[in-house]
Amino acid sequence: MPPNAGKLPPHRGREVGKTLAFILPILESITSGPEKASRRTGYGRPPIILVLLPTRELAKQVFTDFKYYGDAVGLTSCCLYGGGGASISPQTVELKRGVDIVVGAVGRVKDHIERGNLDFSSLKFRILDEADEMLRQGFVEDVEYILGKVNDANKVQTVLFSATLPAWVNHIASQFLKVNKKTVDLVGVEVMKASENVRHIIMPCSSSARYQVIPDIIRHHSSGGRTIIFTETKDYCSELAGVLPGARPLHGDIQQSQREATLAGFRSGKFMTLVATNVAARGLDIHDVQLIIQCEPPRDVDDYIHRSGRTGRAGNSGVAITLYEPRKANISKLEREAGVVFEHVSAPQPSDIAKAAGVDAAEAILQVSDSVIPVFKSAAEDLLNNSDLSPVELLAKALAKSIGYTEIKQRSLLTSMENYVTVLLEAGRPIYTPSFAYGVLRRFLPEEKVESVRGLALTADKRCAVFDVAIDDLDTFLAGIICHVLFYGLLC
Known part of the structure; x- marks a missing residue:
């Protein structure tokens, strides 16, 4: 066995995949085995191992492992x-000099074959x-x-890994693997399901x-850990990362060097x-990815399973929203x-986030050195003497201001x-x-108010x-119809 077999590359510290x-x-x-005698050496030798992957990131990651253990032997x-x-x-x-192991993304491997750079003999x-x-x-x-x-598949051992088995995967297994191929099913015959170590939440x-809600979701659900937010398009990925404090984007149009730096920074905790x-x-x-946020339900259930599976790994728990x-x-x-079975949870209310932030701010105040008291004591006394508010109310305002809250929105x-x-x-x-619901509203309200309604939907029982x-229009709606108002626990 390779001398490094009992160790892991530096970036793979806790997980053996x-x-x-x-x-x-x-x-x-x-x-050490049967292939040793036929192994070729020297300049220009063709590869003896080919590993194909769908993306650059996966190719780089698998290459790191092959290089680490391959160098050792x-x-x-x-x-x-x-x-x-x-x-x-x-x-x-590199290929013309001769290599033993080729790890590559599908498109670039094909490109090298067409250029005559790869020999599979x-x-x-x-x-x-x-x-x-x-x-x-x-x-x-x-x-x-x-x-x-590959002219003779019987001379090559082929290993195929797949999370699911769509028809095409079975097709290539039948066409390109040996007749006596073996199938190893590590999950059983059941359809692939999402992780049970993950709390699955659906949020309207x-x-x-989204721009206002996602930062509050991170504060409320990430527990200070790493968060991955999935978007459906590259443009929205860059746009969202640009407005979230401390976030970085990762998609296929970003330069490879920047993508590698982004992944390295996320792994190291440089940004969360x-x-x-x-x-x-x-x-x-x-x-240590604690939270997954998907900006909308994915089109493919496999995407949901794989995305939510980025958290709750290696026996840990996680949250997928x-x-x-x-x-x-x-x-x-x-x-x-x-x-x-999704938990149906409403978005965190700004007041809840403010309360949690206030606790942190209070703890931070206690850490301030007593040496600052004489400098600010006079201003504090003037504030107490000239205000109609109690000391507790003034302190509450000071805490709110210190964490950026000048008002609490609904x-x-x-x-x-x-x-x-x-x-x-x-x-x-x-x-x-x-x-029909819009028709009911039009009986009691001006057309412009009916047009201002957002997100109208029917309850499950159709009753x-x-x-x-808008909060400013609430009195107008209440005056015209019999209704119940639901917001943050208030029922009228």
């Missing part, structure tokens, strides 16, 4: 990936990692092209309210909030397919919009369609409608 499960046996076979490794400013020339030089092992993700990202033809470059939130597309959903080795607009999302379908329970309140409409008869109105 499936990567080592195939690295160590392969290296053992090449250095005298095997050279190279990593092939493109995009983000990664030049192909240095990789070409001596290949003994090929590994496809995250095969189902290769399908999802549209690499079907590229993977089949690369696998087809309109797209326009990462905003990412699906490039961070699978395989990346990031410890999905924001949704009630009228647009089919939450019951996601629950059924992911095998979870937040609706339905859309999480600030300075809106959620109203429950009872019509005295079933309400089967939103248009009521709920919607948001």
Whole structure:
């Protein structure tokens, strides 16, 4: 076995994943087993190991492990990936000099094959990692092209890893693996389900309210740990990261060097909030992620399972919160397919966040040196003598000011919009369609007020409608209809 077999690379301090499960046996076979006699050495030698991955980040991570253990037994490794400013020339030089192990992203490996830089005549092992993700990202033809470059599959051992088994994965297993292939199922025949170590929360939130809600969610649910926020598009990823204090973006259009620096900074705790597309959903080795936020329910249930699985790892617990607009999302379908029962939780109210921040501010005040008291004592006495407020009330104001609160806004329970309140409409008869509810409102209210309603939805029993109105318009609505007002525990 390699001399480093009992240790882990520096960045893999507490988790041994499936990567080592195939690295160590392969290296053992090449250095001490039946493949040792046929191993070629010298300048220009072709690779004996090929590892294919769907993304640059995964390729870099797996390469780090192969290089760490390969170096220990005298095997050279190279990593092939493109995009983000990664030049192909240095990789070409490495391949022409000769390497034993090639780890690469699908697109760049294909590019090198087409340029004549890769020779698989001596290949003994090929590994496809995250095969189902290769399908999802549209690499079907590229993977089949690369696998087809091995003339005799019986001379190559192929290992295929996949979280799920869609038809295409079964197809390539039948087409490119040996006839006597073995299937190892580590999760049983059940459909893949979300982690039971994770608290799965669904939270109503309109797209326009996300910027105000997400910082409060992080303060309330992250417990001071790392947070990953998933977005559906690269543009929104960059936009959201730009407005969240201390956050950094991660997506495919960012230069590779910057992506690597971002991941390193997040792992080390240099910053605690990462905003990412699906490039961070699978395989990346990031410890101590306490909170996952998905800005909207993903289109694919597998995406939900993998994203929420970034927390609650290695026996730890975690929280996964999905924001949704009630009228647009089919939450019951996601629950059924992911095998979870969501907790329906409203967004943290600004008053709750302020209370928690006030406790922290009070503790911080006690840490201030007594030497500052003489400097500020005169101003404090003048404030007490010239104010109608009690000392406790003045201190409360001082605490609020110290943490940036000059007012406390209300937040609706339905859309999480600030300075809106959620109203429950009872019509005295079933309400089967939103248009019927709007018709009821038009009987009592001017058209411009009806048009100002936000997020109208029907209750499950079809007996009521709920919607948001601006706090300034609440009296107008209450004067015109019989209703219950629901906001932060107040029922009228």
